[in-house]
Amino acid sequence: MSLALKLMLSPLLIAQAVSIRRRVPVLPEAGGPREGQLGDGGGAMRLLIAGDSSAAGVGVAHQDEAFSGHFTRTLHRRSGRALRWRLRAQSGLTTAQVHAMLRSSPPPAVDIAVLLTGVNDVIGMVSPQRAVQQRAALVDWLLGEGRATFVLFAPLPPIHQFPLLPQPLRRVMGADAQRHNDALAEWTATRPRVFHAPVALQLAPAAMARDGFHPGEPVYRACGEALARFVVDHILPLENRP
Numbered sequence: 001m002s003l004a005l006k007l008m009l010s011p012l013l014i015a016q017a018v019s020i021r022r023r024v025p026v027l028p029e030a031g032g033p034r035e036g037q038l039g040d041g042g043g044a045m046r047l048l049i050a051g052d053s054s055a056a057g058v059g060v061a062h063q064d065e066a067f068s069g070h071f072t073r074t075l076h077r078r079s080g081r082a083l084r085w086r087l088r089a090q091s092g093l094t095t096a097q098v099h100a101m102l103r104s105s106p107p108p109a110v111d112i113a114v115l116l117t118g119v120n121d122v123i124g125m126v127s128p129q130r131a132v133q134q135r136a137a138l139v140d141w142l143l144g145e146g147r148a149t150f151v152l153f154a155p156l157p158p159i160h161q162f163p164l165l166p167q168p169l170r171r172v173m174g175a176d177a178q179r180h181n182d183a184l185a186e187w188t189a190t191r192p193r194v195f196h197a198p199v200a201l202q203l204a205p206a207a208m209a210r211d212g213f214h215p216g217e218p219v220y221r222a223c224g225e226a227l228a229r230f231v232v233d234h235i236l237p238l239e240n241r242p
Helices: 001-022 067-079 096-105 119-123 128-144 169-188 217-238
Strands: 033-039 045-051 083-089 108-115 149-151 194-196
Touching: 033 067, 045 067, 045 096, 045 169, 067 169, 067 217, 083 096, 096 119, 096 128, 096 169, 108 128, 108 217, 119 169, 128 169, 149 217, 169 194
Parallel strands: 045 083, 045 108, 108 149, 149 194
Antiparallel strands: 033 083
């Protein structure tokens, strides 16, 4: 969508956004433990999952049904490794706010940090270029201070498929999310030990939470399993390389 058309539609877009904020139900974050271990023995893979509502599991009742549950179980099964995992997430956070949250109370060092952020950057009209700068600052802190060996970014979801959003707001936000995804993929390709995992999703209403905006269990399962496969195929083979 051209800038001129976007500006022309801006009063309608603002009105639609305000209307949605007024009527959308506020869903809680998923309950259940936010850290744990799968498997026994020494040399467990250490994981940090951090981010916004999609990391916190908004849309399902328990972390077992959320991204953290599906991701850790699939990674444990496919890698054959014991895992120690920790979740640090809060609904509504932008990438910069996720960074601030982690800095305020730094978690223990991990082998892989998995980051789920970006939708609130789109909602807050953070430009893709600015979002990349904020992701770079977060990565520099994680890698530069030895808090993670590898960093994996989940992709932004296809916002143009969110059932809650009316047109043209859905189309505009979806296009913005795609620009963020493209910028993220291009940037991670230039950084060693930093990855962006593409995930193909079809967000049918039945797969979403009851608010029509957050993921439901089928979406969390698809994302968790896809990112776990990515770790096994693309990150674990690099563990012992200099």
